[in-house]
Amino acid sequence: MTFDEAFRRLIGHEGGYSKDSRDPGNWTLGKVGVGTLKGTKYGLAANTYPNLDIKNLTLEQAKEIYKKDWWDKLGGHGLHSAITFQLWDFAINAGRSRAIKELQQAVGVTADGVIGPKTIEAVNAQDLNDVLLSLTAERLKFYTSLDSFKTYGKGWTNRVAENLKFAAQDN
Secondary structure (H helix, E strand, C coil), X not given: CCHHHHHHHHHHHCCCCECCCCCHHHECCCECCECCECCEECCEECCCCCCCCHHHCCHHHHHHHHHHHHHCCCCCCCCCHHXXXXXXXXXXXXXXXXXXXXXXXXXXXXXCCCCCHHHHHHHHHCCHHHHHHHHHHHHHXXXXXXXXXXXXXXXXXXXXXXXXXXHHHHC
C-alpha cells in the first residue's frame, strides 16, 4: 500500500476543524482546561502539535505531517501492508506506542511499544487474517477501557468497522 492510499483512507475518518472543549487532545497541554484550546483538524491535534496553526491547516500540510511524523516513523517495514495500514491508523488515533503494544499483545511478544525483529517475526509467523482480527480486538478493548468511550466511543467503533472493511479488501 502506498502512503497516498493510506492517507486517502485516513482522511475519510478524520474530519475538518473541531474545537470540542471536552476532548483533551484539543488542548495544548493534553488535559481539558489546561493550556490553550486550539482544536483538531484532519486528526492533527493541539496536544501533539501545540505550535501548529491548526485552524488554518491545509490538507496538503496535514499530508506532509502525516508522512514525515507518522508514516515514516511507524517502523512497520517488513509487515504486510494490511497490517501496516491498520497499525498506522490506530497509532494516529491512540498514539504510536499504544498501537504497537496492542499489536505485540495480539501476537504474543513483549509489549514494549517498539517494532523490532522479534515483533516482525512474530507477526509474519501468524496468519494475516488472525493478526488483523486480533489487532482489531485489542483496539476495541483499549477504546472501551477509556472513560471517554461514553463520549467518543461511537465514532471510534465506526472507524474500526470501516477499517475492518479495508482489512477484508487488503488481505
